[in-house]
Amino acid sequence: MIDMLDTYNRNINYLRISVTDRCNLRCRYCMPEEGISKLDHREILSLEDIVRSVKVAAGVGIRKIRLTGGEPLVRKDIARLIGFISEVPEIDDIAMTTNGVLFADMAEQLKAAGLDRVNFSMDTMVSEKFRYISRRDHLADVRKAIFKALELGLEPVKINTVVIRGFNDDELLDFADLAFDFPLHIRFIEFMPIGDLLFWKKDRMITSEQIKEKIEQRYELTPTKLVKGSGPARYFKLAGGRGTIGFITPMSHKFCSECNRLRMTADGKLRGCLYDKREIDLKKALQSKPSDEDLKQLFIEAILLKPYEHHMDAGWGKDNPRKMSQIGG
Numbered sequence: 001m002i003d004m005l006d007t008y009n010r011n012i013n014y015l016r017i018s019v020t021d022r023c024n025l026r027c028r029y030c031m032p033e034e035g036i037s038k039l040d041h042r043e044i045l046s047l048e049d050i051v052r053s054v055k056v057a058a059g060v061g062i063r064k065i066r067l068t069g070g071e072p073l074v075r076k077d078i079a080r081l082i083g084f085i086s087e088v089p090e091i092d093d094i095a096m097t098t099n100g101v102l103f104a105d106m107a108e109q110l111k112a113a114g115l116d117r118v119n120f121s122m123d124t125m126v127s128e129k130f131r132y133i134s135r136r137d138h139l140a141d142v143r144k145a146i147f148k149a150l151e152l153g154l155e156p157v158k159i160n161t162v163v164i165r166g167f168n169d170d171e172l173l174d175f176a177d178l179a180f181d182f183p184l185h186i187r188f189i190e191f192m193p194i195g196d197l198l199f200w201k202k203d204r205m206i207t208s209e210q211i212k213e214k215i216e217q218r219y220e221l222t223p224t225k226l227v228k229g230s231g232p233a234r235y236f237k238l239a240g241g242r243g244t245i246g247f248i249t250p251m252s253h254k255f256c257s258e259c260n261r262l263r264m265t266a267d268g269k270l271r272g273c274l275y276d277k278r279e280i281d282l283k284k285a286l287q288s289k290p291s292d293e294d295l296k297q298l299f300i301e302a303i304l305l306k307p308y309e310h311h312m313d314a315g316w317g318k319d320n321p322r323k324m325s326q327i328g329g
């Protein structure tokens with residue numbers, strides 16, 4: 001098995017696949033109320049194309065796959081896709097990032113297909129606030145999903161919470177309590193200026209330092225490296241508690257020097273960085289009956305295109321056509 005290093009000597013072993021740009025929520029920071037122009041069925045990668053791409057990617061060092069979206073669970077053949085990916089011998093971790101709305105009823109099927117673990121997004125634990133931020137009434141389904149994942153042992157079970165001043169910064173201790181009471185890993189994410197910035201304001205962003213200070217009013221925090229994962233979060237144990245809290249700090253402390261990832265969009269573009277609009281057109285290549293070696297070269301090209309770091313300060317740019325839901329986070 002090979003390791004693939006990029007231009008800056010980083011080992012790229014993690015592929016995030018956005019399987020659809022559709023979603024059953026409309027989070028204000030991610031999607032407008034009317035949704036986004038939905039890709040036609042023919043424009044998105046087929047199940048076969050995704051599986052073939054994963055096999056090729058495994059040949060250039062990819063070991064971890066994360067399925068994301070849009071909302072990955074609205075893609076009809078998602079369990080079959082997981083089943084096929086789990087047969088690729090080099091892949092040792094299949095994870096998903098989901099809003100959880102459809103998860104509880106599908107959980108057994110997903111686990112049986114080979115899903116190893118799940119990260120749920122939940123920004124608030126208050127029903128009216130959930131309705132406000134996601135423009136839909138599904139908090140109860142998300143909670144049910146989280147406990148179902150725990151029951152099935154899809155561990156570690158993580159929760160992604162984008163912290164937004166004036167919206168959920170009054171709930172930080174409630175989230176910490178949740179991690180104290182249950183074996184859950186709550187990750188506070190710094191709000192990023194991505195997409196059409198409909199909800200973004202600089203003063204809505206709270207740094208992880210500020211969040212940590214607030215939590216230390218109630219809990220003693222000790223760093224831990226024991227939470228399985230491939231992402232940038234830094235974790236802390238809560239003295240006496242069952243879970244952990246984590247911080248994802250794209251704004252206050254870039255983690256690009258440890259970047260290990262590549263992204264594939266639903267319409268088949270390889271993207272070297274969340275924030276870099278340059279893309280490699282895998283879908284177009286797939287239409288011309290390429291050899292595996294041809295495809296492999298495209299993956300290598302995308303890896304070598306990875307920038308040293310993001311330039312969020314320079315802004316998203318009007319010519320950057322994608323929104324967060326079309327990249328997958």
Ligand SMILES: Nc1nc2c(ncn2[C@@H]2O[C@H](COP(=O)(O)OP(=O)(O)OP(=O)(O)O)[C@@H](O)[C@H]2O)c(=O)[nH]1
Nearest residue numbers: 097119160189229230231232233248250261274329
């Ligand atoms: N700037 C930046 N933010 C990222 C990157 N990867 C993840 N994030 C942020 O962190 C959030 C959570 O990521 P997840 O989809 O849960 O995946 P992960 O943290 O890589 O997953 P683990 O393997 O469980 O550690 C994303 O939605 C983004 O907001 C990245 O490469 N760059």
Ligand SMILES: C[S@@+](CC[C@H](N)C(=O)[O-])C[C@H]1O[C@@H](n2cnc3c(N)ncnc32)[C@H](O)[C@@H]1O
Nearest residue numbers: 069070071097098099121160191192324328329
């Ligand atoms: C784009 S969603 C896709 C997967 C799935 N629909 C979900 O919500 O988990 C992935 C993650 O991106 C996060 N996200 C979206 N916009 C963001 C922003 N501007 N800043 C930080 N995180 C963001 C969401 O909170 C979610 O955890």
Ligand code: SF4
Nearest residue numbers: 023025027030070099
């Ligand atoms: S963050 Fe996830 S759940 Fe919310 S609108 Fe975006 S894709 Fe959908």
Ligand code: SF4
Nearest residue numbers: 256259273274309310
């Ligand atoms: S912003 Fe780009 S370079 Fe930095 S960690 Fe994320 S994907 Fe990697």
